[in-house]
Amino acid sequence: MQPIKWEICAQDGEARCGLLKTRRGVIETPVFMPVGTLGTVKGTRFETLESAELDARIILGNTYHLWLRPGAETIRECGGLHRFIGWERALLTDSGGFQVWSLGALRKISEEGTEFRSHIDGSLRFLSPEVSMQVQAALGSDIVMAFDECAPGKAEHEVAHASMLLTSRWAERSRKSFDALQKEVWSLESGVESQRLKSELHLTPDSRLRTPDSRLQTPDSELSGAQALFGIVQGAAHLDLRRESLSRTVEIGFDGYAIGGLSVGEEKSVMYGVVEEIAPLMPEERPRYLMGVGTPEDLIECVARGVDMFDCVLPTRNGRTGQAFTSRGRLNVKNAQWARDMRPLDENCSCSVCRRHERAYLRHLYITGEMLASILLTHHNLAFFLDTMRRVRQAIRSGDFTRFRREFLEGVNSGIA
Amino acid sequence: MQPIKWEICAQDGEARCGLLKTRRGVIETPVFMPVGTLGTVKGTRFETLESAELDARIILGNTYHLWLRPGAETIRECGGLHRFIGWERALLTDSGGFQVWSLGALRKISEEGTEFRSHIDGSLRFLSPEVSMQVQAALGSDIVMAFDECAPGKAEHEVAHASMLLTSRWAERSRKSFDALQKEVWSLESGVESQRLKSELHLTPDSRLRTPDSRLQTPDSELSGAQALFGIVQGAAHLDLRRESLSRTVEIGFDGYAIGGLSVGEEKSVMYGVVEEIAPLMPEERPRYLMGVGTPEDLIECVARGVDMFDCVLPTRNGRTGQAFTSRGRLNVKNAQWARDMRPLDENCSCSVCRRHERAYLRHLYITGEMLASILLTHHNLAFFLDTMRRVRQAIRSGDFTRFRREFLEGVNSGIA
Numbered sequence: 001m002q003p004i005k006w007e008i009c010a011q012d013g014e015a016r017c018g019l020l021k022t023r024r025g026v027i028e029t030p031v032f033m034p035v036g037t038l039g040t041v042k043g044t045r046f047e048t049l050e051s052a053e054l055d056a057r058i059i060l061g062n063t064y065h066l067w068l069r070p071g072a073e074t075i076r077e078c079g080g081l082h083r084f085i086g087w088e089r090a091l092l093t094d095s096g097g098f099q100v101w102s103l104g105a106l107r108k109i110s111e112e113g114t115e116f117r118s119h120i121d122g123s124l125r126f127l128s129p130e131v132s133m134q135v136q137a138a139l140g141s142d143i144v145m146a147f148d149e150c151a152p153g154k155a156e157h158e159v160a161h162a163s164m165l166l167t168s169r170w171a172e173r174s175r176k177s178f179d180a181l182q183k184e185v186w187s188l189e190s191g192v193e194s195q196r197l198k199s200e201l202h203l204t205p206d207s208r209l210r211t212p213d214s215r216l217q218t219p220d221s222e223l224s225g226a227q228a229l230f231g232i233v234q235g236a237a238h239l240d241l242r243r244e245s246l247s248r249t250v251e252i253g254f255d256g257y258a259i260g261g262l263s264v265g266e267e268k269s270v271m272y273g274v275v276e277e278i279a280p281l282m283p284e285e286r287p288r289y290l291m292g293v294g295t296p297e298d299l300i301e302c303v304a305r306g307v308d309m310f311d312c313v314l315p316t317r318n319g320r321t322g323q324a325f326t327s328r329g330r331l332n333v334k335n336a337q338w339a340r341d342m343r344p345l346d347e348n349c350s351c352s353v354c355r356r357h358e359r360a361y362l363r364h365l366y367i368t369g370e371m372l373a374s375i376l377l378t379h380h381n382l383a384f385f386l387d388t389m390r391r392v393r394q395a396i397r398s399g400d401f402t403r404f405r406r407e408f409l410e411g412v413n414s415g416i417a
Numbered sequence: 418m419q420p421i422k423w424e425i426c427a428q429d430g431e432a433r434c435g436l437l438k439t440r441r442g443v444i445e446t447p448v449f450m451p452v453g454t455l456g457t458v459k460g461t462r463f464e465t466l467e468s469a470e471l472d473a474r475i476i477l478g479n480t481y482h483l484w485l486r487p488g489a490e491t492i493r494e495c496g497g498l499h500r501f502i503g504w505e506r507a508l509l510t511d512s513g514g515f516q517v518w519s520l521g522a523l524r525k526i527s528e529e530g531t532e533f534r535s536h537i538d539g540s541l542r543f544l545s546p547e548v549s550m551q552v553q554a555a556l557g558s559d560i561v562m563a564f565d566e567c568a569p570g571k572a573e574h575e576v577a578h579a580s581m582l583l584t585s586r587w588a589e590r591s592r593k594s595f596d597a598l599q600k601e602v603w604s605l606e607s608g609v610e611s612q613r614l615k616s617e618l619h620l621t622p623d624s625r626l627r628t629p630d631s632r633l634q635t636p637d638s639e640l641s642g643a644q645a646l647f648g649i650v651q652g653a654a655h656l657d658l659r660r661e662s663l664s665r666t667v668e669i670g671f672d673g674y675a676i677g678g679l680s681v682g683e684e685k686s687v688m689y690g691v692v693e694e695i696a697p698l699m700p701e702e703r704p705r706y707l708m709g710v711g712t713p714e715d716l717i718e719c720v721a722r723g724v725d726m727f728d729c730v731l732p733t734r735n736g737r738t739g740q741a742f743t744s745r746g747r748l749n750v751k752n753a754q755w756a757r758d759m760r761p762l763d764e765n766c767s768c769s770v771c772r773r774h775e776r777a778y779l780r781h782l783y784i785t786g787e788m789l790a791s792i793l794l795t796h797h798n799l800a801f802f803l804d805t806m807r808r809v810r811q812a813i814r815s816g817d818f819t820r821f822r823r824e825f826l827e828g829v830n831s832g833i834a
Contacts, residue, residue, distance in 0.1 A: 043792070078759055
C-alpha cells in the first residue's frame with residue numbers, strides 16, 4: 001500500500017504521460033500546479049480552478065507562509081488545509097526551505113536548521129526538517145516535500161557540495177520525522193479524536209473528505225491514505241553533485257523525486273542542461289517534479305527531458321502585473337497600442353476571458369487599477385498554462401510531441417500582432 | 418412605441434412588483450442595481466453577475482468616471498459600453514451630476530453647467546446637460562439619467578430652492594438634447610455606418626446585441642429601441658420643494674422618475690420622510706428610482722413606501738473593507754473572534770461563498786491582504802442584496818410583505834452570533 005500511485009500511460013522520447021492517483025483524485029501528468037501561497041491561488045475562486053475550463057487537479061501551498069499566517073495550529077484546528085480553504089482536490093506543500101533561503105540576510109543556516117526573522121513581524125523563528133514535517137502534517141497536504149537547502153545558482157563547487165550534503169542529511173531527518181508523524185496522524189485520523197473533530201466541525205463522518213467529482217475518484221483500496229513524501233535533488237549547476245545528490249536521495253527512498261535549486265538566477269542553458277542530465281537518471285517509476293519552473297517554453301522543454309510535474313508563480317504573478325501569456329508570446333496589456341483594440345488577448349485561445357473580453361477593456365481595467373484586471377489576466381494565464389499541458393499530454397499520447405514542441409515554440413517566438 | 422415598458426404586476430400596500438422591459442431583457446422590480454463605476458462591478462466577473470445565483474438584470478455605470486477614463490470616444494469606437502465591457506444585459510448610467518457635485522471645492526456650478534478639475538490629472542473639464550447626454554449616448558446605456566444639481570442634505574430652503582430650479586432647467590435641456598441625439602443615434606444605428614462598425618468589430622449583424630438568455634428576451638416589436646431617459650426630483654429635505662420639483666419634472670415628461678439628493682448625510686428619518694411623501698405622488702405607471710440607496714433595511718423601508726429601483730455601492734465597497742451583510746446584521750470579518758470559526762458568514766445564506774467557505778478562512782484572506790477576500794465578500798454581499806430583493810418581490814406577490822418586512826428587520830437587528 002502506497003500513499004499515492006503513479007504509472008506511465010504513454011511515452012514519446014523522454015516525454016511521458018502518467019496517472020498520479022491520490023486520495024483526492026487522479027492527476028494526469030505532465031501537470032502544472034498553480035501556486036496557492038497563502039491558501040489561495042491569488043485572484044482565483046476555487047470554483048474556477050475546478051471548472052472544466054481550468055480543471056486544476058492539484059495546487060501548491062507554501063509551508064513557510066501558512067506557518068506564519070494563520071499558523072499551523074489554526075489550520076489543524078480548522079480540520080487541515082483542505083478543509084480550511086475549501087478545496088477538496090489534491091494539495092502539495094513545499095517544505096519552507098526555499099522560502100527561508102530566499103530571505104537572504106534575514107536567515108542563518110546551521111546543521112540543525114534555519115533560523116530566520118519573520119518577514120511579517122520580524123520575530124525570530126526556527127525551521128528544521130522536523131518542524132517542517134510537523135507543519136506539513138498539520139496542513140495535511142497530499143504531497144509533502146522534504147526540507148532542503150538551496151545553493152545559489154552560480155555557487156562554486158565547494159559551496160554547492162557542502163549545501164548538497166546538508167540537504168541530504170536533512171532529507172534523512174525529514175524521512176524519519178515524517179514516518180513517525182504519519183503513524184501518529186493516521187492513528188488519530190481513524191480514532192476517536194478524528195470523530196470528535198468532525199463532530200465539532202459539524203461534518204458528517206465523511207463529508208468534505210471525498211471529492212464530489214467522479215472523474216477524480218480513486219478506489220481508496222489502492223492507497224494507504226497517508227501523506228506522500230518527495231525528496232529533492234540539489235547540487236546547483238554541477239552535474240557531478242546533482243548525480244551524487246540524486247543517488248543519496250534515492251537511497252533514502254521517497255514517493256517521488258524533485259529537482260530543486262533551478263530557476264534561481266542561472267542561465268537557461270544551465271537549467272536545461274541539469275534537467276537533461278538528471279531527469280533520465282531519476283527512478284522511472286516515480287513522478288519527477290521540477291520545482292518553481294517556469295515559462296510555457298520551459299515546461300515543454302523540460303517535459304521533453306522527462307519531467308512530470310511543475311509549479312510556478314508566473315501565470316498568477318505576471319497576470320497581476322499586466323502580462324498575458326499567449327500562443328504568440330507575451331502581451332503587455334498596459335501598452336497604449338491596445339487602447340481601442342477589439343481583439344482578445346490571444347486569438348487562438350478559447351478561455352472564458354478571451355471569449356468575452358478584448359484588449360481595449362483589459363487595458364482600461366489595468367490602467368484604472370481595477371481588481372478585475374488581475375482576476376481576468378490571471379484566469380487567462382492559468383487557462384493558457386493548463387491548456388498547454390493538456391495539449392502536451394495529447395501530443396505525447398498520439399506520438400506527436402516532437403512536432404507539437406516545434407510548432408509551439410515557433411508560435412511563442414512569432415511575436416504579438 | 419416606447420424605449421422601455423414598465424407595468425405593475427402585484428401590489429401590497431404601497432409596495433409594488435413590476436416588470437421593466439428593455440431591449441436588453443426583462444427586469445423584475447423592485448430591483449437592486451449593482452454599481453459598475455468604471456465598467457466593472459469591482460471584483461466581480463460578469464459570468465458571476467449573470468449566474469442563476471446572482472442573476473443581476475441591470476447594472477449601473479458612472480458617466481463621470483467613464484468619461485474621464487477611458488473616455489466616451491474610446492467607448493463609442495469600441496461599439497458602446499455593453500460591447501466594450503462584455504455585458505449584454507441592461508445598463509443604466511448616471512448623469513455625472515452627483516459625482517461632480519461630490520468633488521466639492523474642485524467644481525464650480527453655473528447656469529450653463531459644472532466646471533471642475535478631473536480627480537485623475539487635475540485637468541479642467543466642463544459638464545452640462547448637453548455634454549452629459551452626448552456622453553451617455555456614446556455609452557449607449559439603456560437608461561440615461563437627466564443631468565441634475567444636488568443640494569447638501571441639510572441645505573436651507575433658499576439654497577435648496579435655487580438648486581432645485583436649476584435642476585429643473587437642466588432637466589428641460591437634458592430632455593431636448595437627449596431627443597435630438599436619439600434621432601441621430603438611431604438613424605446611425607440602422608444605417609450604413611452601423612454595418613461598417615459591426616464589420617470592423619468582426620461582429621455578425623446581430624451578434625452581442627441580443628442577450629443569449631431566453632428568460633430575458635423581450636419581443637423587440639414592443640419597444641422602440643431607443644435609450645430611455647429618467648428625470649430626477651431634487652429639493653433636499655424640504656417637502657414643498659420636493660413636491661414642486663416632482664411636478665416640474667413630470668411636466669417635462671420622462672420614461673421614469675428618480676429621487677436624487679438623498680443618502681448624502683441627512684438623518685435617516687429625513688430620507689424616509691421624503692420618500693414617504695414623494696414616492697406615492699410620483700406617476701404610478703412609471704418606475705420610481707431612489708438613487709444611491711442603501712442598506713438592506715433602507716431597501717425594504719423604501720419598497721414599503723413605493724420605490725421600484727435602487728443602486729448602491731455598499732455591498733461592493735463594504736465587501737472590500739471586510740464587512741459582510743447578513744440576515745443578522747453586519748459582520749466584520751477582521752475580528753479576532755472569527756480566527757478559528759468554522760461557520761459561514763451567514764448561516765441562513767445559501768450563496769456559493771457561504772456554502773464553501775467559513776469565517777476563519779475569510780478572516781485569514783482579509784488579514785493577509787489577499788484579493789480573494791474582496792472577491793468573496795463582494796460576492797456574498799451582492800448575493801445577499803439581490804436575494805433580499807427576490808424575497809421582497811415574492812412577499813409582495815403573495816401579499817405577505819408586511820410580515821416579511823417585520824421579520825427581516827428583526828433579523829438584522831438581532832445581532833451576529
